[in-house]
Amino acid sequence: MLSPSAGKQPERQVLAPKALPTPPTGSRSSSSHRGMGVDxxxxxxxxxxxxxxxxxxxxxxxxxxxxxxxxxxxxxxxxxxxxxxxxxxxxxxxxxxxxxxxxxxxYGAAISAMGSEILDLTRDLFRPMAARRESSNSITSETVELTPQSSEPRSHRGSIGSALGGNTPTSSQTPAPPSPATPANQNWQSSGYMPSLSPILSMSVSDALDEEDSRGRPASRWWESDSTGAPGGRLERSKRESKYMGVPKEAREALQWIDDTHPSPGDGSGKRDSFPPEKTGWHDQDPAAPPQNFSRSSLASSSAPATPNPDHLDVSRLVTLPPPYPRHHPAVNNNHPELAQTRAEVRAISDMKEIEVIKDAFEQDSAKMRAEAAEATKKRRQALRQHLQEQVSSGTIGYAEAAAIEAEAKTEEHNQVRELERKDFDSFQTAVVMPVNEILQTRINAATNLFQSLRSRLFDETHESNPNLPQEEGDEQPELLEKLTLLKWIFEARESLHRSLYDLLSDRNDRYRDMVLVPYRLEGQNDKVASAEAFFAEDAAKRALAFAEEALRRTQEFRDVVEETVVRGVEVQLNAFWDIAPPLKRLLDKIPADGADLEGFHIQIPAAEFAENPSYHEHPLQYLYSLLLHAEKSTYQFIESQTNLLCLLHEVKEACVTAKAKVMELDGRDPARVEETKAEETRRLTDDLKEKVRVVQDQWNSALGETVGIVKEGVGGYLLETGGWDESFEEGGVGGV
Missing domain, CATH: 1.10.246 (Serum Albumin; Chain A, Domain 1)
Incomplete structure (x- = not known):
């Protein structure tokens, strides 16, 4: 945590490194090899x-x-x-x-329990040895020193230039040494790191690794003072604002938000109460000196003033307040790399090829065995008939004796059929039931473990609502919707495994029934056949009802988990939305909605924007319109998240209704009545979902949607009239999300 009094202690500007890269001479690392005699x-x-x-x-x-x-x-x-x-x-x-x-x-168990703490522990990889060095304006020189240590990106909201490891100049006159961040950026690229991009080019493309551009956002939001350095209408960010900017946690903790209301002229200590050390000194310029430019694209050569006109409206919060957008791994794509291993495990336990191979092998062997038995029986019958005809023709035996021999042969044939059925059943039990049952049970246990593991990580490291979770730091954490969707896949895979196990045991019971009925059918005992079939049918019905009840119980448990999580998730998203909606609404209210009032309306535009978009000189409101589009889409993510969570809960509730209807049907209820009850419950759930979505949408419209639409319409009409309309603006707003 940076102390407000940090600026009063110049002797502590350079902090000691957290750990030396190599042990010093005489340390225990070197002494541990003492006496070995071999380097x-x-x-x-x-x-x-x-x-x-x-x-x-x-x-x-x-x-x-x-x-x-x-x-x-x-x-x-x-x-x-x-x-x-x-x-x-x-x-x-x-x-x-x-x-x-x-x-x-x-240490798998400990790492799983630590959760996102692992990310915090590995953030400082490839960081310079000095954790932070304060930058200050020299009293005797007009050069500004920006230390590389204070300019390294630590956030997913970093720019493309940051991700590619650009070099940062140390001052406006002195060329910079090679950036120490290059190895770290290489490591980020190799590990799949991707910065959260902004649709506004100048906010995502940077050629510097400095912090003065607020990680790719307009620098004007950091300070608002006139060109003389006197305090003006400075727009300070709040704790909530810094959270949704995507600033890493340690940087948020280091920021100072309490500003000194009575700073003494020329004293930088008052400024240090409201800015991190690397930001201090920017308001301390000599009133008589020309304003210095800190634009990221022209640190060394441009002469444009660094301090925007305080009379122009600062619209930078249209970017700094909303969460990162667009996301590299939106929840609807279900492709966040943190969940890749779980998705692979779900696909593995859902793959039934191994079981199909076992069943196909048995079916081939069984068919071959039955075909050989049928062929042998056919040959025996032909041989017996020919032999009996020869014996009767020669007068060796009479017809009565021939009939007795034929009856005895038929009895022997029936015994062979019974033995064949028993052998086939035993083979099925050994070759199919036992290995497949073991495979399915193992996979069910694996699916249950996956379910419990992911369930415990729905809200990272805590069972309490975490207001910092939604949309935080770009794509560092997968969204709750993606986790719940994956949890649903695990549940469905596990249910499929339970169904496969039930079908396997049902097939075994059917084969056992056929083996028991064979003697009765061969002997023509139809009453015993009917009695045995009724018994097995009753047993099958009881098993089906028990399986349906177990499936209903599991589905209800899953519904309870999803419902509890969705309620918390919607609450978190709603709270986060209302944290940023009022200040955005107040800012939008300052923008004229009528095209006639926009004639004399001016906004603050960073110098880098003019360098990258020359058309802003003639049509400055193009910049405003691009920010409006970005703010609308970015803020609407909270509404989309709530809606998607509610729709997922609706799917699970419908699955629960279907499972309950199946139990009622197997329990002997009237099928027509069961179908009517199911349709009525489904309509009720659909109406409930529509009402909840309508409430969420009304909140968006009343808080921001209508105001953004009105301002966009006014600014867009003005740009159309003045020839500043750009075809890229036609992508629309939240409808294109």
Missing amino acids: PLSAPNTPLPPLTKQAVITQTTDQFARGAIERFTAFARNEAAAADDAERVRLFAEFFVSESRIRRER
């Missing part, structure tokens, strides 16, 4: 044996520590032998990733 870096480079997952889990603490030392020694040798620094950085990144995966397996 580990000069030891022969023998390849280490591959480390398996089982070995990682089962190793003792001492064994694991020795293995880690061996792996690090091998890495150090490779690093020392690398051709250049870039190769050394790549080797270190590969080593770190490999070690982190090993510890993921060994």
